[in-house]
Amino acid sequence: MQSIKLRSRVGEDGILHLEIPVGVTDKDLEVMVIFQPLEPLVQMKTLEELGWPAGFFEQTYGSCQDDPIVIDSEGVFEQREEIL
Template sequence: METIRLRSRSGEDGILHLDLPVTMKEVEWDVTVTIQPVAPPSQGKGYPAGFFEQTYGSCQDDPIIIDDEGIYEERDNGL
């Protein structure tokens, strides 16, 4: 048994054509095909491609306002 991995692209007609090199000529082969679409590339940290371009400036009409956080109170560590 031999495992051949390859990446191929379907055409505009929605058909995926496979040409597989084999080691012996004029031999009958039992072929199992598993297909899985390739995930689109992401822009790091799991964001989908185009995320930042699509969302940039989306809050310009309703800006996020950060309130004054006040003075940090000191706490006893209790050690």
């Protein structure tokens, strides 16, 4: 059994035409076709297009390395009745 993956386009007639050389002649074949419509590729926006200043991450990465953020105790919370 061999698996061949390819991309093809359906014409305006709604019919998919496949021409696949398989290297086999004068034999019966069992063929299974599974298709999945492809979504058009969406180009990713750059960081600047998303509103970040140029070089922001390069300049700020690791800035807390020598002065790590310490989270203080949040205290004791009151116990409330369970809602049923």
